[in-house]
Amino acid sequence: MKRLALAAGLAAAVAFAADDPKQKEDLAAVIALQGKPCGEVVSYTVQGANDFVATCKDGNRYRVHVKDGRVVVEKQ
């Protein structure tokens, strides 16, 4: 039983790819608002709550997350 719970926990912790067009637009807009080049987000993975890694059409990858109430965009 413990192993099962542990496995479930690990599975939840692993980032997973997602493909919500609205989320992609949101991420693209945030990246653009920070003045970083991207153009279009072609894919992204969810790292956690309000924590994403977005891959742009131009090949750039950014981690977009919320820290202390601020949206932070970090180039990967």
Added chain:
Amino acid sequence: MSVIRPWLGLAVLAAACAGPTVPPTVPEKVVTAPATAPAPEPKAAPEPKTKATPKRAPEPAKPAPAKPAPPKVAASAPALDLKTLEQRLKDTSAIGVLTKLSLKNQVDDLVGKFKTYHAGARPPTLAELRPSFDLLLMKVLSLLQDKDAALAREINASRDAIWGVLTDKQKLAEFS
């Protein structure tokens, strides 16, 4: 999902959109010329103070003070209702949650700069703040214009009103 309240900052912007609060125009007191003395009634009981002589011409005694020209109505900036605008910003699906939060961050930053300005620090000067304001407004508009064009138009039309609030220390304090 952590509790995100991206609307606080936008609310400031929205509040600014409400435009300067123009004090309601007090209805002008109608100054009427004193009533002309009633037609003399023969043998009427003398009124204590109105000893109007019957021959008195309609009294120009106290010409009504010339009314000052009515205050010019300020060029009516489209007054956006604060609450309505705030609600519309909350409800719009044109902007995603992260984008709203990011905008809020930028609005907060800009408002902080205006507070610094109002505190007397130089820089920033208003001339330096204006481009930042214009750029932020442009960002908001560009995010809204395709999917919520009506809201974008109203915000754009309120540009001067928003600037007016930001540059007025008291008004800005009211909304912060």
